Amino acid sequence: MTDFGDGGPAARRAGTGPRAGPVPDPGRLLRGRTDLRFATLVAAVLASSVVAFGVVFLALPSSERMFQDEVRPCYTRAERTVAPVRDERERLNLRMKLVNRCARPYFASEARWVGSGLLVESAVAGVLYGLHPWWPTLRWSRARPRDGKGRGRRTRLRLGGPVTTRLRPEDAADVVAELDALAREADPNRTPAWLVDARAPTVGGSAYGLPGRPRVRLDMGLVLRRHEDPEGYLAVVRHELAHHHNRDVGRTYLTIAIWWAFVLTALMPFVVLTLCPHALQSTGGPVELGALGAPGKLAHRLGALAVLGLTVYLARNAILRTRELHADATAHAWDTAGEALPDMVRTLPWPTRREAWRLCLARVGRHPSPARRVEAMARPDLLLRTGVWEMAGLGLVAGLALDNLTLLVGNLSEEYLTVGLTLLALPVGALLAGSLAGAVERGAAVGSGTNRLRHLLPPATALAAGFGCSRVVSLVAADLTVFGPSTGQFALSTAILAVGLLLLAVWVDSVVRHHRGADDPAAEHGRPRRAGRAVTLAAIVVWAPPLAMWHTFALNPGDFTTLYLRPFAASGHGIVWYERLGEWTGDVYFYLPLAMLRSTPVVPLGLVLLVAVPAVLVPRLRAGTGTDVIRAVRVGAAAGCAAVLTATVLPFAARAALPSEVRNPSGPVLDLPGGLAFTGVYTYTYMLAVAFLQAAAAAVTAGTGRRLRPVLVPVAVAVTAVLGGVGLYVGRGVSACVRLTGGPPHSCSWAPFVPDADAGLRLQELVTWGAVASVAAGLIGTAVAELTGRRRADDRARSSGKALRPHRWGAVTVGALAALGTLIACAAAAALPQDYAVWKPAAATDAPQPAHEPGGAGGSFVPAVDRCLIGSWHVTAWLRTLRVGSSTAHVRETGQIITFRTDGTTTFDNGRRAVSRGALGGHSLEVTLTGATTARYRARGHTISYSGGAVVRPGSATLLIDGVRRARQEVTPTFVPDHYTCAGDTLRLTPAEAADAGNYDITLRRGTGAGA
C-alpha cells in the first residue's frame, strides 16, 4: 500500500482513525443477488417487447390479409364442422382443435415476427452497449447564451459531454504509477486504462469499458484533489475499481442499452400503433379482434406503459444503489488502514427533511444516502438484507416478465395451454421462491430471534403483492381484459399466493435458525453458508412448481372462485343430507386448482423434502433426540388410527343411513350428468375425513410443539396420510364384506384389503388434501399456542435442558420417518402415469363426416328448404324421454317457438320460459328452459339437418326434483337431425337417427308470424 502521509481534508471528522481490522466483503453472494435482479429487469423489458412486437404484427397489412383470407374462413369452416357433434364436451374439444389448427399459421407467423423483432432489438442493444464508452459525449446540456448570463438557457442534446484523455506517464508519471499500483492491489490480473476528463471540474470518476478493456475515467477535479487530499482521492479511485472488481460495468451498461433498444425498436412503434391502430391497414382486419377500440383500452395500455417505464426506472436505480453500496463496501475493505472513503461519502450532499420533494427523488435515485453508504461500509453484512420494497419490486418485475409472455406462449401452446403456461412460469416460480428463501435465510442470520412473524410477513406479502399486481398493470393486460379479475378474485388469488410464500418464509427461517442454534456444532465450522444454500435450494424445489401452477390458474381468475360441480346435484333420491354431502365432497374434489395440484407429485415430494432437509441439517432431528419429533409422530399416528377406525365404521354407517337404491349403482339411481355416484361420494367423504384428521394433527402439533413447527407439522400430516391410505383399503374390504354397494354374496375376501394400482394415486391425493388442510390448521394451532403463552412455557422447559435429552425411541423414529418418506415418494412416482393422464390435453374426436351436409365442412351450405316448413311453429306437445342413470323419465314440454326461414336459417326460441314436467321413481321432475338458439338447416327427403348452431339469447336449463333445484346449465346450440312430417298447419318432428329413436316427439302448430 502506498503511503500518502497523514494529511486529511478539513472536512474529515475527528476521531476516525484506522480500523482495527479489515471489514469482510459480502462478495459473490450480493453480486449474485443483484445479477439476478438485473436479469429479471432485462427479462421484463424483453417480455414487454414481445407484446409490443405482437401489436405491431397485428397491425401489419400482411397480417390482415392472412387473417381475412385464411384464418377467418377457416374459423367458419370449423364452426360448421363441429355443429353436428352432439356431445357438448366432444364438440368443445373438436372446436378447440380445429380453431387451433386454423390459427396455427397465423401464430407461427407472429412468433417469427416477434423473434425477428427481438433479434433486431438485441442487435441494437449490442451496438449501443459497444458504444457506451462514448455515451458521455452525448448528453443533454444547457446552451449558454452569448452574454454569459443565466437567463434564457435552452436545454438541448448535443455532443457536449466530457472528452477523455488517456493519462500518460509523460503527463504525470507519479500519478499513473500510483494508480497502477492501486489497481494491482485490487485485481492483479486486470489493470484498467486511466483516462482523465480534463474539462470536468467535479470531484468524481466513473467506471466503464467493454469486456477485457476496463477503463476508469477520473474527473480533473478529482485528480487535482490528489494534492490536497490524497487519501480521499484514492478512496474515490478505489470505489471505481471496486465497480470493475464487482463486475458492475457490463451489467449496468448492457441493461441500459437494452432499455434504449426497447424504446427505439419496440416501444415507439407500439405507442404509434396504439394511438393509430389502423395506420398500416386499409380495413379492420385482426385488429378488431384485439379490441383496440374497446373503451378504456387506450388508457389501460398507456397506463401500463407508464407503469413499465416507472418500474424499470425505479428497479434499475434500486439495483444501481445496491451496486454502489457494494462498491463502497469493497473499496472500504481494501483500504484497511483508514476511513477515507467514509469521510468522503459523509461530505456528499443529501436533501434535508425540509426539502421533501428533493428528498423523495434522491431516495429513488442512483446513489444511496451518505448515511446508508457509511453504514454499508461499517456493516457489509447488512447489505444482504432484503427490504420490503425490494421484494415488492422483484415480484412486480418478475410478474411483468412472465405476464407479457403469456399471450404468445399460450397461443403457441395450443391444446397444451396449461402445461405450456405452467412450464413458462416455472423459472419465475423458482426465482421468487429462491429470492424469498435467500432473503429470509440471510435475515435469519442478522435478525433477532423474537417475534419472527414480524420479520417474515412483510417480505412474503410484499412479494405476493408485487407479483399479483403485475397481472393488472402488465402491458398485455390491456389485451386480456376478458380475464381481468374482479376485486374479490384478485384479493383471493393474491391471498393464496401470500399464504404460500409466508409458509416458505416460516419454514426457511425455522430451519436456518435451528441449524445455527447453539446446539449445532456445525455452525462453528463454516457450514452455515452451505446449509443456507441447501435450505434455499430445497425451498425452490418445493415451492417453485406450486407458484407456477398458481400463476397458470390466476390467469383465469374464475378458476379460484368457481366450484364446477355445484350446479349439478348428486344422486340421492331426495335424501337432502346425502345430496348436500355429495355437493360438498364433489366441490372439494373437483375444485380445479386443487384437482390439478393433487394430480402432481409436487406436494408429496415437497412434504418429504420439508422434513428430510432439516433432518439432515439439524443434528437434533437427525439423531432423533427431540421429544417434539416423537410427539409429532405420536399425534400423526393417533390421527391415522382414527382414520383407520373411520374407514372401518363408515361402511356400516352408510349401510344404515342410505337405502340400497342409493348405494347400489345398478339400481334406479338419479345420476345426472356431472353428478356423483355413491362410490364417489363415499370415497371423497372418507378422504375429507382423513384430511380433517390431518388438519387436527397439524393443529395439535403446532399448538403443542416447541420449535421447528414447519417441520414437525409435515411429519404429523405425513404419518396420518399414510395410515389414512391404509384405512382406505381397510374400508374397501369392510365395504365388500358388508355388501355396501350390493355385489354377489360371499364377496368378503382378502382381495379388497390389498392395495391396488391406484394406491399411489390415492396416497398422493390424501397427502395433498392433508397438506392443504393443515396449512390453516397449523396456523390456528400456532396462534392458539402463542395466545395462551404455551410457547413461552415450552421455551422455559427447553432452556432447562429437558428437550435435548436423547429419546430412547429416537433412532426408531428416525428410521420410521425415513421409511415413511420413501413410501410417499414411491407413491408419487407410481402415480405419475395417472398424473400424466390428467395433464395431457383431452383427445378430440376427429371431424365427423358431413353426412347431413353435402357441401362438407369446408364447402358452401346451399339452403334447401321445404316451403311447407317456412314460418313460425308453436310447440303444442314435446314428449321427451330423459335418461337418468339407468332410469328413464318421460316429460312433456310446451311453449317453444320454432321458426324456419327461406334463407336456410332456423330459430329455436324457448320464449320467456318453457316448462317440462314428468315423474321419476315417485318423484316429480320439472325442467325449465329459457333462451334461444339459431342454426342453418337443410330439408331434404323429410329430414332436416342442422349446422352452425349459435346462441342468440342466452338461457339455461334448470332441473327441479320435488320442487328443489338440482341442476342448472347454460343453454347450448345443440341440434340433431330431425325427421319431419309437414301437412298444412301441422308439423311433427322425430329423431332422424336410429340411435335417438324414441327420445322425443314434437308436435307443432303453425303460428301467425311470417318468419320468412
Next chain:
Amino acid sequence: MKARGELNESQVAALARAMLDRAAAVAPEQVAAERPMFGLLSRTYFSDPRRALEARELAGHSGPLGFGAPEVAELLTPLFLAAASAVVADLTCRATEVSQELMRRLLNRGAPGPEEDGSADRQVPAPVAFTGDQLRAMRRIVAHTLVRHGGLSEERADLLAAAAVGDAAVGEVTE
C-alpha cells in the same frame, strides 16, 4: 492561418502558465495542484476552448457508475488560458509586437516561477515596454474572463487578476 494559430497557442500557453505561476501568491494549493497537469489541461483547452470553458455546466453528470460527488473544483488553468487568449488577441489588435519571450519577461517580474528557483546566475529580464493603460487593460481582461467563464466573484477575480498580471505593474511601466 495554421502557423499563426500554432504561434498564438504557444504564446497563449506561455502567458497562461506565467499567470498561473503568479497566481500562486493568492491560491497556493490550487496552483500547486494544477501545475503538474498544466500540459494536459492546455492541450484539452486548445482542442476546443469553448467546451473547455463550459465544463462547469456538466457538473453532477457522473454516469451510472459514478462516485456521485457533485462537488466542483475551481480550475484556474482553463480560465487563465482563456484570459491569455483574450490578452493576446487584444494586443494583436493593438498592433503591438508580441512574442513569447516578451510575455514571459513581462509576467515573470517579481514572481519567479518554479523553474527559475535557485537559478542565481540566470539573466534578469529587461523591463518591458508596456504602458500602464495596456497593463490595466490586460488586468481588466483577465478579471472579466474569470468572472464570465469561471463564475468567480468580482472580488476574487480582481485578486487573481492582480496576482496574475502584477499588481505593481502600473508603477513600473514607463510613462
